[in-house]
């Protein structure tokens with residue numbers, strides 16, 4: 343079976359939680375594509391060389407979830423050669439036998455436009471910043487600034503900007519609990535998969 347679920351959306355919208363839940367429920371492989379960009383940003387040096395030489399151990403660093411790593415990721419993510427270096431791996435993963443869920447910014451638009459299910463998961467900046475702050479702590483106003491700055495960079499870049507695919511189901515989770523958001527996503531996938 344080849345079956346791809348593409349989950350895109352802005353920072354801290356709950357994509358990762360939804361992707362992991364769908365993968366577990368439907369027996370699909372999961373790729374957090376943000377981790378690839380975080381690892382390239384964290385490596386330092388020439389980002390294009392870092393992306394071309396990305397190895398499994400680069401993804402195992404324990405500092406990739408920080409706000410700084412998020413900012414570094416969105417800066418390297420505007421470079422077309424960085425994106426190109428990461429494309430083939432993501433496409434192979436998306437169309438591998440057994441099915442896959444990928445979450446990121448351009449999965450339904452660029453990496454896998456043929457995905458059987460496309461979700462665009464979003465929420466207000468304040469709600470998303472609050473959720474991220476619960477994970478990382480510190481100053482909540484700074485977390486909100488960081489989320490807004492990163493979203494702007496992701497939406498305004500020329501290559502593979504963040505936007506919903508025309509055929510994506512938009513899930514605004516501003517007034518949903520994460521359990522409700524997961525349940526809504528499961529319904530969309532179950533309807534398509536015939537489960």
Ligand code: CDP
Nearest residue numbers: 353354375376377379415416419446447448
């Ligand atoms: O977890 P969060 O939503 O905050 O971020 P992430 O998914 O780990 O992505 C970090 C950064 O990587 C984003 O702000 C984007 O700039 C970039 N990214 C991208 O350009 N394309 C993707 N498919 C995934 C992430």
